Amino acid sequence: MGAVSACGLGVDALWQGAVNGKSGVRPVDFPDLPQQRVGTAAALTAEDLEQLLAESGHRMRDPVASYAVHAAREAIAQSGLESDDIDDRCGVVIGSGFGGAKTLDDNYLAFGKDGSMRLDPMSVPKIMNNASASWVSMEFGAKGPIYCPSTACSSGSQGVGLAYQLIKGGAMERCIAGGSEACLVNGVFRVWELLRVMTADKNRPFSKDRNGMILGEGAGVLVLETLESAEARGATILCEIAGFGTNSDAGDLLRPDPERATKCMQLALEDAGLQSSDIGYVNAHGTGTVANDVTETGALREVFGADLEGVEISSTKPVHGHSLGAAGAIELIVAAKALMEQTAPPTINFNEIDPKIGLDPVANTARAIDTGAVMSNSLAFGGVNASVILKRFDG
Amino acid sequence: MGTEKSDLSQELLELVAREGMVDISDITPQSRLEDLDIQSADFVMILMALEEEYGVYISVDNELTDVETVQDLLDLAQDKIEEHRKDETA
Numbered sequence: 041m042g043a044v045s046a047c048g049l050g051v052d053a054l055w056q057g058a059v060n061g062k063s064g065v066r067p068v069d070f071p072d073l074p075q076q077r078v079g080t081a082a083a084l085t086a087e088d089l090e091q092l093l094a095e096s097g098h099r100m101r102d103p104v105a106s107y108a109v110h111a112a113r114e115a116i117a118q119s120g121l122e123s124d125d126i127d128d129r130c131g132v133v134i135g136s137g138f139g140g141a142k143t144l145d146d147n148y149l150a151f152g153k154d155g156s157m158r159l160d161p162m163s164v165p166k167i168m169n170n171a172s173a174s175w176v177s178m179e180f181g182a183k184g185p186i187y188c189p190s191t192a193c194s195s196g197s198q199g200v201g202l203a204y205q206l207i208k209g210g211a212m213e214r215c216i217a218g219g220s221e222a223c224l225v226n227g228v229f230r231v232w233e234l235l236r237v238m239t240a241d242k243n244r245p246f247s248k249d250r251n252g253m254i255l256g257e258g259a260g261v262l263v264l265e266t267l268e269s270a271e272a273r274g275a276t277i278l279c280e281i282a283g284f285g286t287n288s289d290a291g292d293l294l295r296p297d298p299e300r301a302t303k304c305m306q307l308a309l310e311d312a313g314l315q316s317s318d319i320g321y322v323n324a325h326g327t328g329t330v331a332n333d334v335t336e337t338g339a340l341r342e343v344f345g346a347d348l349e350g351v352e353i354s355s356t357k358p359v360h361g362h363s364l365g366a367a368g369a370i371e372l373i374v375a376a377k378a379l380m381e382q383t384a385p386p387t388i389n390f391n392e393i394d395p396k397i398g399l400d401p402v403a404n405t406a407r408a409i410d411t412g413a414v415m416s417n418s419l420a421f422g423g424v425n426a427s428v429i430l431k432r433f434d435g
Numbered sequence: 436m437g438t439e440k441s442d443l444s445q446e447l448l449e450l451v452a453r454e455g456m457v458d459i460s461d462i463t464p465q466s467r468l469e470d471l472d473i474q475s476a477d478f479v480m481i482l483m484a485l486e487e488e489y490g491v492y493i494s495v496d497n498e499l500t501d502v503e504t505v506q507d508l509l510d511l512a513q514d515k516i517e518e519h520r521k522d523e524t525a
Contacts, residue, residue: 075490077486077492078492233492234479234483235479235495236479236482236492236493236494236495236496237494237495237496238494239494239496240492240494249497250496250497251494251496251497251498252494252495252496252497294475295475329495329496330496330497330500
C-alpha cells in the first residue's frame with residue numbers, strides 16, 4: 041500500500057495521523073481568491089509538495105499524477121513486486137475526480153485574467169483524468185488493462201473494487217489500483233465554497249454541531265493480486281479484499297439515498313460471504329454534512345441492526361480531509377491498517393451525539409477492536425455508492 | 436436601529452424573491468419555502484447572493500436544517516450579517 045496525504049508521505053504517516061487523531065488540516069491561502077470564505081483544507085505540506093514535484097521530473101505531469109506515482113512506488117516497494125512481475129498481466133486502475141486541476145486552473149487564470157494565449161501546450165495530456173493511471177503504467181511498465189473511474193468521491197473505492205473484479209474475472213493477475221486527487225487550487229476551492237458544503241469551522245462528522253466538510257488531497261494506491269500469484273512469489277499478504285459492492289441511486293445528483301447505500305453495503309457483504317456481525321469496524325464516508333451523516337447512519341442501522349452493537353464506526357476525514365477521487369483509496373488503506381493493527385481510528389473533533397441520528401462513533405480516541413473484517417464506504421455525488429470489505433489473512 | 440433592521444428585512448426579502456425566482460407579492464414571512472418551491476439549488480443561489488452583498492458565508496448544513504419558513508431564513512441571515520459586521524468592526 042502507498043499513500044500521499046496531508047498527514048505526510050507514506051502509509052505510516054497517514055496511519056499515525058488517523059490513529060492518533062493528528063489532523064493534517066491547515067490554513068490554506070489561494071492567491072487568486074481575494075475573499076476566501078473557508079480558510080482551511082487538508083493540504084500537503086509545502087515541503088512534501090516540493091519533494092513530489094521535484095521527483096516528478098517531467099513537464100507533462102500535473103501534481104495529480106505525481107501524487108499517484110509516488111503512492112504507487114511505495115505500494116510496489118512494499119508489495120515486493122519486481123520489475124519482471126509488472127508486465128502485461130499487471131493492470132492499472134487509478135481513479136480521479138478532477139484530474140489535472142492545477143493545469144486547468146493555471147490556464148484559466150492565464151487566459152481569463154491576463155488574456156494570455158501562451159497557455160501550457162501540454163495541457164491536454166496533463167488535464168485528462170486518466171493521466172495518473174497512464175503515468176503509473178509507464179513508470180512501472182504495467183501493460184495490462186488500464187482504467188480510470190471518475191465517479192467523484194467514489195473514484196478511489198471503485199478503482200480498487202473494479203481492479204478486484206477484473207482480477208477475479210481473470211482479466212489480469214495483479215493490479216496497481218487506487219485514486220489520486222490534487223484539487224486544492226483557486227477555482228476548484230471556490231466552486232466548493234459556492235456549493236456551500238464546506239465548513240468554515242472544524243470538520244465534525246456525526247457530531248450534533250457538524251457544519252460541513254473539509255477538502256483534502258492526496259493519493260492512495262494498493263497492489264492487488266490473486267492469492268496464487270502472491271503465494272507463488274512469496275509475497276507478504278497484508279489482507280484479503282473479500283467483497284465489493286457498488287450501485288447507483290438513480291435519484292438525485294447531490295442528495296444521497298439511504299436505501300441505495302444500504303443495498304450497496306449488503307451487496308458487499310453478500311460478495312464477501314459475510315454477515316454484518318462479522319464486520320468489526322466501518323470507516324464511514326462520514327463527510328460531516330447533514331445530508332451524508334443522516335443518510336449513512338440510517339443505512340448503517342439497516343445493515344447492522346438498530347443499535348449498531350458490536351461494530352465500531354468512525355470517519356477519519358477530519359484528519360486527512362475529503363480528498364474526493366482519492367478518498368476511497370486513502371480510507372481503504374486506513375481501514376486495512378485498522379484491521380492489521382486491530383485498532384479503530386477515531387472521529388476527531390467530535391463533541392456531542394446528534395439526537396437526530398443517535399450515532400455514537402469512535403469519538404476522539406482510538407479503540408481496540410477484535411475482528412476479522414472491516415468495511416470502507418464511499419457515497420458520491422451523482423448517486424455513486426461503493427463499499428469494500430477487507431478480511432484478515434491468516435494464511 | 437429598528438428602522439435599520441426592517442430595511443435589512445425588506446432587502447433580504449427582495450433578495451430571496453429575486454434569487455429564488457419567486458414573485459415578491461407571493462412571499463410572506465410565514466410562507467414555507469417548500470410551498471414557494473424554493474429548492475436546494477435555489478438555496479445555493481440565495482446564499483451566494485448573501486455572500487456577495489453582505490459578506491457572510493452560510494453552509495448548506497446544520498445551520499439550515501431547521502429553516503422552514505421565509506422568516507427562519509431571514510432570521511438566520513440577519514444573525515449572520517450582524518455577526519459579520521461585529522467581526523469587521525472588532
